[in-house]
Amino acid sequence: MSTRPFNFSAGPAVLPEAVLQQAAAEMLNWHGSGMGVMEMSHRGKEFIHIYEQAEADFRELMAIPSEFKILFMQGGGLAENAIVPLNLSRGLAADFVVTGGWSQKSAQEAGKYCQARVAASNQANGHTSLPAPSSWRLNADAQYVHICSNETIHGLEFHELPDLQALGCRAPLVIDFSSHVASRPVDWSKVGLAFAGAQKNLGPAGVTLVVVREDLLGHALDICPSAFDYRLVAQHASMYNTPPTFGIYIAGLTFQWLKQQTEVTAEGVALHGVAAMQARNVAKAELFYNYLDRSSVFESRVAPSARSRMNVPFFLKPELEAQRGPALYESLLSGAKAAGLLQLKGHKSLGGLRASLYNAMPLAGVQALIAYLQAFEKTGL
Numbered sequence: 050m051s052t053r054p055f056n057f058s059a060g061p062a063v064l065p066e067a068v069l070q071q072a073a074a075e076m077l078n079w080h081g082s083g084m085g086v087m088e089m090s091h092r093g094k095e096f097i098h099i100y101e102q103a104e105a106d107f108r109e110l111m112a113i114p115s116e117f118k119i120l121f122m123q124g125g126g127l128a129e130n131a132i133v134p135l136n137l138s139r140g141l142a143a144d145f146v147v148t149g150g151w152s153q154k155s156a157q158e159a160g161k162y163c164q165a166r167v168a169a170s171n172q173a174n175g176h177t178s179l180p181a182p183s184s185w186r187l188n189a190d191a192q193y194v195h196i197c198s199n200e201t202i203h204g205l206e207f208h209e210l211p212d213l214q215a216l217g218c219r220a221p222l223v224i225d226f227s228s229h230v231a232s233r234p235v236d237w238s239k240v241g242l243a244f245a246g247a248q249k250n251l252g253p254a255g256v257t258l259v260v261v262r263e264d265l266l267g268h269a270l271d272i273c274p275s276a277f278d279y280r281l282v283a284q285h286a287s288m289y290n291t292p293p294t295f296g297i298y299i300a301g302l303t304f305q306w307l308k309q310q311t312e313v314t315a316e317g318v319a320l321h322g323v324a325a326m327q328a329r330n331v332a333k334a335e336l337f338y339n340y341l342d343r344s345s346v347f348e349s350r351v352a353p354s355a356r357s358r359m360n361v362p363f364f365l366k367p368e369l370e371a372q373r374g375p376a377l378y379e380s381l382l383s384g385a386k387a388a389g390l391l392q393l394k395g396h397k398s399l400g401g402l403r404a405s406l407y408n409a410m411p412l413a414g415v416q417a418l419i420a421y422l423q424a425f426e427k428t429g430l
């Protein structure tokens with residue numbers, strides 16, 4: 050078993066140890082080819098095999114219907130904030146549900162290419178709960194509706210995707226699912242396009258997955274860079290230009306790891322792949338939020354119904370924070386590091402602490418974190 054520390058980074062983040070081990074073993078000579086993956090032509094049969102396997106595994110894992118294309122792109126989530134409106138907006142308008150730092154950024158960037166309207170926002174309550182879809186002011190001429198289905202910084206998650214059709218809206222739903230991709234199943238009947246930077250839950254930074262319904266291809270603005278035109282990228286099976294080959298390879302190893310994961314429920318039902326991850330992620334998050342809710346020193350500031358299973362910002366209780374916040378956070382972080390609990394510092398815009406509980410974080414990591422925080426409550430104050 051692993052003797053590595055537990056890594057709670059929000060991203061780039063922990064990967065399954067088995068994936069890192071396999072990549073290390075294959076680094077110099079992939080499957081007897083005499084080449085490392087980084088050294089291969091993206092058009093050679095070795096890499097084409099790696100690519101096709103990764104795509105097929107992701108489709109199977111996430112149960113992606115055949116009318117959706119899977120693209121492996123570059124530029125990260127932030128580039129998609131421009132690439133989506135360049136491809137989908139037709140220069141007209143799009144609606145944004147602003148629920149935290151990431152959807153805010155998406156709306157701002159889209160405003161360069163179309164009219165970006167805020168259909169709903171939780172700014173008034175400091176991004177601590179999610180506005181009910183029935184309250185969203187969706188516009189009839191919106192070319193798409195954007196949500197961030199897991200707000201990595203503020204720690205909010207849509208536990209169910211909105212059903213736009215049921216709200217009387219015909220526009221496709223775009224989800225930024227960067228930080229909870231593959232943590233739970235997705236209902237594709239509600240989605241037009243989903244994108245995710247890989248570095249949170251799938252692999253290294255540098256590869257971005259886009260899942261896009263076919264009817265949304267082919268509407269790019271003239272100014273859209275060719276390398277970012279979804280139709281061209283799809284036509285060339287992500288090889289219009291050189292794709293991020295090593296990142297695709299590591300994501301592919303992660304997909305294979307995910308496919309092997311199983312969990313048996315209390316009722317004796319065997320769960321596989323993403324369903325198994327979901328069960329594990331629910332268990333990890335419940336354990337940690339239950340601890341926070343009972344703690345006299347720490348707290349979550351997010352409404353229970355909106356709490357992210359992947360990213361948990363947490364803080365000292367306000368009075369303690371006001372009195373001794375900076376010193377206590379510093380001592381918490383240095384003590385955590387010494388105890389083998391890494392990268393718990395909160396995002397710079399919020400301060401405090403944040404534990405990211407991605408797929409590759411085992412339950413034992415959450416248990417170790419809770420044990421450390423409990424000890425701190427007794428002896429660290």
Ligand SMILES: *Cc1c(COP(=O)(O)O)cnc(C)c1O
Nearest residue numbers: 125126127128151201227228246
């Ligand atoms: C990390 C993240 C991004 C940004 O990804 P980059 O690769 O840094 O561009 C976008 N959206 C969400 C939800 C994220 O967590």
